[in-house]
Structures are given as C-alpha cells and as structure tokens.
Amino acid sequence: MLSKKEKQLIREIWERLTPVAEDIGADALLRMFASYPGTKTYFSHLDIGPGSAHLSSHGKKIVLAIAEGAKDISQLTVTLAPLQTLHAYQLRIDPTNFKLLSHCLLVTLACFMGEGFTPEAHAAIDKFLSAFAAVLAEKYR
Amino acid sequence: MKQLGLLVTMQPSVKEKNAAMVEWTEQERSIITNIFGNLDYEDVGSKALSRCLIVYPWTQRYFASFGNLYNAEAIKTNPNIAAHGTKVLHGLDRAVKNMDNIKATYAELSVLHSEKLHVDPDNFKLLADCLTIVIAAKLGSAFSPEIQATFQKFLAVVVSALGRQYH
Numbered sequence: 001m002l003s004k005k006e007k008q009l010i011r012e013i014w015e016r017l018t019p020v021a022e023d024i025g026a027d028a029l030l031r032m033f034a035s036y037p038g039t040k041t042y043f044s045h046l047d048i049g050p051g052s053a054h055l056s057s058h059g060k061k062i063v064l065a066i067a068e069g070a071k072d073i074s075q076l077t078v079t080l081a082p083l084q085t086l087h088a089y090q091l092r093i094d095p096t097n098f099k100l101l102s103h104c105l106l107v108t109l110a111c112f113m114g115e116g117f118t119p120e121a122h123a124a125i126d127k128f129l130s131a132f133a134a135v136l137a138e139k140y141r
Numbered sequence: 142m143k144q145l146g147l148l149v150t151m152q153p154s155v156k157e158k159n160a161a162m163v164e165w166t167e168q169e170r171s172i173i174t175n176i177f178g179n180l181d182y183e184d185v186g187s188k189a190l191s192r193c194l195i196v197y198p199w200t201q202r203y204f205a206s207f208g209n210l211y212n213a214e215a216i217k218t219n220p221n222i223a224a225h226g227t228k229v230l231h232g233l234d235r236a237v238k239n240m241d242n243i244k245a246t247y248a249e250l251s252v253l254h255s256e257k258l259h260v261d262p263d264n265f266k267l268l269a270d271c272l273t274i275v276i277a278a279k280l281g282s283a284f285s286p287e288i289q290a291t292f293q294k295f296l297a298v299v300v301s302a303l304g305r306q307y308h
Contacts, residue, residue: 027286031286035286035290107274107277111277114279119196119217122192122196
C-alpha cells in the first residue's frame with residue numbers, strides 16, 4: 001500500500017535517476033551477478049563484465065522502464081503490458097530473480113544517495129519495486 | 142551384525158564434518174574484519190534496527206514493550222531501539238571474531254531466539270538486509286559489488302546459524 005506522499009517520493013527519486021540510468025542500472029546488475037551468480041545464466045548471450053557496453057545498455061533499459069512505471073504507479077498494469085508479455089513468453093526469467101535485482105537496486109541507491117536514502121525512501125521504493133515485479137510476472141501463468 | 146556395520150558407516154567422518162564447514166578466503170576475512178573494524182556500532186546498530194522496523198513494520202511485533210513506535214520519527218529517536226540495535230551489532234562481533242565456528246558460537250543465541258523470544262527466523266534476513274543497506278549508505282561506492290557479496294555471504298552464515306536450533 002503506497003500513500004500519496006510515498007508515490008510522490010518515488011516519482012521524484014526515479015526522475016533524478018533517469019539522467020544516470022546507465023550507471024545505476026549497470027551497478028545494480030553487477031551487484032546482482034556478484035552476490036547471486038545464478039542470475040548470470042540469463043545473460044550467456046551478452047558481455048556482462050564491468051564497463052561493457054552490453055551491461056550499460058541493459059542496465060539503462062531496466063532503470064528507464066522502472067522510471068516510466070514510477071510516473072504513474074496506479075497505471076502499472078497498463079504501462080507494463082508489453083513488458084509483461086516479453087517476460088512471460090520470451091524471457092521467462094524466474095520471478096524469484098526480480099527480488100534479487102530489487103535488493104541490489106536498493107543497495108545501489110543507498111551507495112548513490114548515502115544518508116539521503118532514508119528509511120522512508122527505502123520503504124517506499126521497496127514497496128514500489130515489489131509491486132512492479134508482481135505486475136511484471138502477471139502473465140506468467 | 143550387518144545392521145551394526147551399516148550404522149557405523151552412516152556416521153559422518155571428521156573429514157566430512159569439516160567439509161561441511163563454511164570456507165573463507167583470506168580476502169573475505171579481511172573484508173569482513175575491515176568493515177567491522179571501521180564501524181561505529183552504536184550508530185550503525187541503531188540505524189539498522191530502526192530501519193528494519195520502518196521498512197518491515199510487522200517486525201515491530203517483537204518490540205511491543207519498547208515504547209513509542211508510532212511512526213518513523215518515533216522509531217528513529219526511540220532510545221530502547223537504539224540500545225537494542227547496538228546490542229545486536231555487538232552480537233555480530235562474536236561471529237567476526239569466530240568466523241570458522243559461527244554455528245557453534247551462536248548455538249545459545251539460536252536457542253534463546255527460538256525458545257524465549259519466539260522470533261520467526263525469517264526476520265533475521267530482514268534485519269540483515271537493512272544492515273547491508275545502512276553499511277552501503279555509509280561506504281558509498283567503496284561498498285563494491287565484491288565487498289557486498291562477501292558481506293552478504295557472512296550475514297547469510299550468521300542468519301543460518303541463528304536459525305539452526307529451532308525445532
């Protein structure tokens with residue numbers, strides 16, 4: 001459950017992340033690959049070493065998609081419809097991995113924002129990312 | 142006589158028991174001792190626990206007697222929570238000083254959390270995640286992916302040891 005204040009906070013934070021989407025996305029992915037090596041299995045077709053172009057472009061894609069969702073959280077199902085189809089029928093990433101990436105995104109944000117990543121911001125974004133992941137997995141079955 | 146033979150072979154050998162222990166590289170050991178060596182236990186402990194109670198409000202169920210937990214501000218300034226957070230971090234210190242024997246080090250604490258405190262062991266992971274975030278906020282980019290992975294491995298061993306004596 002997200003309050004109006006939390007939705008506003010989420011919108012503002014992700015707006016600030018949009019210009020640095022590549023860095024944020026790549027950082028979160030690298031953290032996920034380091035802590036949860038099983039997640040690398042989904043990227044055997046890409047070069048996911050630190051600094052690689054694939055890593056940056058893929059990280060950017062993910063962060064921008066999340067930022068898009070953050071603009072109007074009440075419309076998540078509409079906004080994510082194409083991505084729902086992509087993940088359900090083509091990518092078929094096990095949804096447990098969404099939790100792992102979400103956690104790593106939170107760590108990236110903590111490193112990036114320092115004390116500015118308050119418990120309130122943490123709670124709001126954690127809830128948002130959980131909702132985002134749930135909507136993303138809706139067409140799986 | 143055959144049954145006796147079977148029984149004897151079923152006991153794990155000392156070698157097998159040791160093989161099940163957690164292995165730490167020199168680098169991992171120094172990462173962990175470095176992180177904890179540079180920590181303000183009071184600051185980080187209180188921040189981690191209060192963050193846990195704010196981000197995962199159901200964890201407040203274990204702190205009903207701690208006073209005002211009504212909102213984030215109250216939790217952040219609650220002296221009982223701060224003191225308890227510090228206690229928890231000093232408890233972690235014992236694992237840092239006994240990295241090759243975390244399971245045994247926490248056997249008593251595990252029994253305490255199970256039998257006396259009745260804490261659902263899922264909560265250990267929640268607090269561990271909040272501690273990771275607090276450390277990340279403190280260290281910034283110095284909290285690299287590799288350091289994060291090592292820190293999380295350490296916390297996972299701690300969490301597992303704390304849940305070990307539940308039955």
